[in-house]
Amino acid sequence: xxxxxxxxxxxxxxxxxxxxxxxxxxxxxxxxxxxxxxxxxxxxxxxxxxxxxxxxxxxxxxxxxxxxxxxxxxxxxxxxxxxxxxxxxxxxxxxxxxxxxxxxxxxxxxxxxxxxxxxxxxxxxxxxxxxxxxxxxxxxxxxxxxxxxxxxxxxxxxxxxxxxxxxxxxxxxxxxxxxxxxxxxxxxxxxxxxxxxxxxxxxxxxxxxxxxxxxxxxxxxxxxxxxxxxxxxxxxxxxxxxxxxxxxxxxxxxxxxxxxxxxxxxxxxxxxxxxxxxxxxxxxxxxxxxxxxxxxxxxxxxxxxxxxxxxxxxxxxxxxxxxxxxxxxxxxxxxxxxxxxxxxxxxxxxxxxxxxxxxxxxxxxxxxxxxxxxxxxxxxxxxxxxxxxxxxxxxxxxxxxxxxxxxxxxxxxxxxxxxxxxxxxxxxxxxxxxxxxxxxxxxxxxxxxxxxxxxxxxxxxxxxxxxxxxxxxxxxxxxxxxxxxxxxxxxxxxxxxxxxxxxxxxxxxxxxxxxxxxxxxxxxxxxxxxxx
Numbered sequence: 001x002x003x004x005x006x007x008x009x010x011x012x013x014x015x016x017x018x019x020x021x022x023x024x025x026x027x028x029x030x031x032x033x034x035x036x037x038x039x040x041x042x043x044x045x046x047x048x049x050x051x052x053x054x055x056x057x058x059x060x061x062x063x064x065x066x067x068x069x070x071x072x073x074x075x076x077x078x079x080x081x082x083x084x085x086x087x088x089x090x091x092x093x094x095x096x097x098x099x100x101x102x103x104x105x106x107x108x109x110x111x112x113x114x115x116x117x118x119x120x121x122x123x124x125x126x127x128x129x130x131x132x133x134x135x136x137x138x139x140x141x142x143x144x145x146x147x148x149x150x151x152x153x154x155x156x157x158x159x160x161x162x163x164x165x166x167x168x169x170x171x172x173x174x175x176x177x178x179x180x181x182x183x184x185x186x187x188x189x190x191x192x193x194x195x196x197x198x199x200x201x202x203x204x205x206x207x208x209x210x211x212x213x214x215x216x217x218x219x220x221x222x223x224x225x226x227x228x229x230x231x232x233x234x235x236x237x238x239x240x241x242x243x244x245x246x247x248x249x250x251x252x253x254x255x256x257x258x259x260x261x262x263x264x265x266x267x268x269x270x271x272x273x274x275x276x277x278x279x280x281x282x283x284x285x286x287x288x289x290x291x292x293x294x295x296x297x298x299x300x301x302x303x304x305x306x307x308x309x310x311x312x313x314x315x316x317x318x319x320x321x322x323x324x325x326x327x328x329x330x331x332x333x334x335x336x337x338x339x340x341x342x343x344x345x346x347x348x349x350x351x352x353x354x355x356x357x358x359x360x361x362x363x364x365x366x367x368x369x370x371x372x373x374x375x376x377x378x379x380x381x382x383x384x385x386x387x388x389x390x391x392x393x394x395x396x397x398x399x400x401x402x403x404x405x406x407x408x409x410x411x412x413x414x415x416x417x418x419x420x421x422x423x424x425x426x427x428x429x430x431x432x433x434x435x436x437x438x439x440x441x442x443x444x445x446x447x448x449x450x451x452x453x454x455x456x457x458x459x460x461x462x463x464x465x466x467x468x469x470x471x472x473x474x475x476x477x478x479x480x481x482x483x484x485x486x487x488x489x490x491x492x493x494x495x496x497x498x499x500x501x502x503x504x505x506x507x508x509x510x511x512x513x514x515x516x517x518x519x520x521x522x523x524x525x526x527x528x529x530x531x532x
Contacts, residue, residue, distance in 0.1 A: 014210055018269075021207045028200045031192040032172070038189065039168035044112050048181040050089040054112055055182070056105070057171055060152035062091060063105065064145050065112075090178065097146045099137055106133050150174050172196075211273075231374060232267065234367040238360075246359045250351050253359055254336045260363050261329040264370050268322045271377070288391050302441050303398050309445060310394055313452055314387060316380045321373040325366060386458055390448055393465055397441060400472070404437060412479055432499065433479050440468050440475075443529055456522050463513055464526065471506040478502050 045055040046065060054063040105111050152167060175182055176197055184190050237260075246256045335351075342348050357365075380387060409430060416426035447464060450456045456464075478499065510530045514523050 014213055018207065018210050021203055021210065025200070025203050025207065028196055028203070032196050032200075035184075035189065035192060035196070036165065036168045036172055038184065039171050040164050043108065044110060045175075045182045046112055048183055050180065053089045053091075053180075055150075055171070055175075057168075058152075059104075060148075060150040060171075060174075061101070062089070062147040062149065063097075066144075089180075091147050091149055093149050094145045094147050097144045099134075101146060102137055102144060103133050106136070232264070232367050232370045234364065234371075237263070237367075238363060241359070241363075243360060250335075250356075251339065253356065254332050254339070256359055257332045257362055258329060258336070260359070261325050261332070261366065264366055265322055265325050265329070267370065268318050268325075268373075271374075272318050288395075300401075302438060303401060306394055306441075306445055306448070307398075309448060310390065313448075314380075314390070316377055318373065318377075321369060324369060328362070328366065386451060386461070389458070389461070390451070393444065397444060401437070401441065404476075408476065408480070415480070429479065429495070433475060436475055436503070437472065440472055443468060443532075446525075446529060446532075450525055456525055457517070460513075460517055460522055460526070463516065464510075464529065467506070467509050467513065470509070471502075474502055474506070 039057060043057050045057065047053060047055075051068045052065050054065050055061075056063065152170075174180075175193075179197070181197070182193065184193065241256055241260070246252055339348070339351055342351075412430055412433070413423075413426050416429070417423075444465075447456070447461060451458070451461050507530065510526065514526050514530075517523055517526070
């Protein structure tokens with residue numbers, strides 16, 4: 001427990017305990033998600049504590065558990081007094097149910113109060129099918145109480161698609177905040193709930209305290225201060241180490257390398273916590289890029305290069321960098337373990353004969369890795385819109401090219417066949433179409449590189465991609481809609497002239513873009529893009 005930690009506790013032990021806590025907290029949160037899924041599909045809940053209530057997950061109403069309380073007979077003279085004294089399960093707003101409320105629960109055959117003869121008149125038996133629920137209600141001679149304290153009225157008025165999940169999460173929070181113990185009727189679920197009720201708050205509290213202690217160790221007392229860290233100050237941090245002493249023995253060397261790497265790892269941990277929303281979105285970006293790469297693993301060279309470019313340049317994943325540091329740290333810990341378990345002096349001497357990278361080299365190398373990651377995240381923070389757009393462009397052009405290769409080709413060849421154009425000529429024309437399509441697609445990668453290098457603005461990126469897409473569409477119109485109606489459909493010269501007109505129009509529209517940007521760099525980029 002954190003209370004047993006002192007100022008003398010090592011930084012490493014704090015980090016290790018924090019990691020253990022996070023693992024256990026993650027497990028309990030997964031169990032919580034599972035319970036929420038159960039709650040989405042269940043209406044009624046009885047409780048081990050308090051036994052006197054039934055919870056309606058549909059309405060949020062509380063009802064008396066008729067099998068665990070003494071029923072109160074109707075007496076209009078004592079009605080107000082009964083309501084005033086009615087207080088159990090720490091709920092003080094019980095009321096007598098209305099006719100509609102009563103009929104609502106009685107119409108549900110899964111309502112848990114099966115012993116209903118307690119709340120009806122002696123003259124009427126539920127075994128009889130001759131009486132409607134309304135008739136039963138009219139003959140009641142007991143009060144039936146309910147509470148609307150947790151009513152779901154007007155809950156999710158926005159008709160959110162995730163409304164049921166939100167409601168289930170709210171129900172679980174109601175149970176936990178009131179310290180109720182629901183009956184899930186499955187031992188594993190009951191055990192999971194008790195862990196969430198009792199264990200999770202303790203873990204979260206300890207985790208918070210350890211975080212504060214780590215921040216103290218790092219001399220970062222204000223988390224807001226950490227948020228503005230965009231670069232790791234290698235020279236400043238290095239002043240905390242006596243390099244001569246570090247390199248003097250292998251034990252001092254390994255201890256200091258571990259401390260250095262722990263520092264970098266914890267910076268990434270704090271970054272992930274403080275920039276949770278940003279990095280969650282960054283994770284989604286990484287998943288999209290991975291999916292793009294996976295789906296295009298067998299694609300043509302152009303699409304594959306484009307996908308790999310995005311993978312290499314839109315990698316904002318903190319975990320991958322953290323894993324690199326953990327890998328380096330584990331090697332050093334393995335070395336420390338071997339030394340600690342070695343008792344033979346000659347074997348110990350062998351450790352001094354092994355060539356290790358210097359502490360300075362490791363520190364400089366790892367700090368460069370960290371700073372590269374911090375720079376990429378800072379760029380992402382400022383360019384989320386650009387990142388999204390690049391992924392949209394890549395996805396759109398990949399999907400369109402796949403349609404071109406499969407559907408458009410088949411349709412084009414079929415049209416040519418219907419127009420009695422020989423197969424060889426049709427294949428030649430499609431090859432020309434393919435060549436132009438590839439040429440247009442090749443212009444995307446230089447655009448991606450230019451926007452990442454800050455050579456062109458976002459507006460220019462949009463305009464250029466728009467022109468490329470228009471040309472892509474004009475080519476499709478030319479080959480699919482005009483060729484079969486053309487009188488010169490068999491004339492190769494006429495065909496070449498028509499195609500050249502389409503290409504010329506594209507070049508003309510691209511040249512118009514040269515004069516839009518004010519910066520010389522952007523004009524040069526558009527000119528080169530047109531020439532290549």
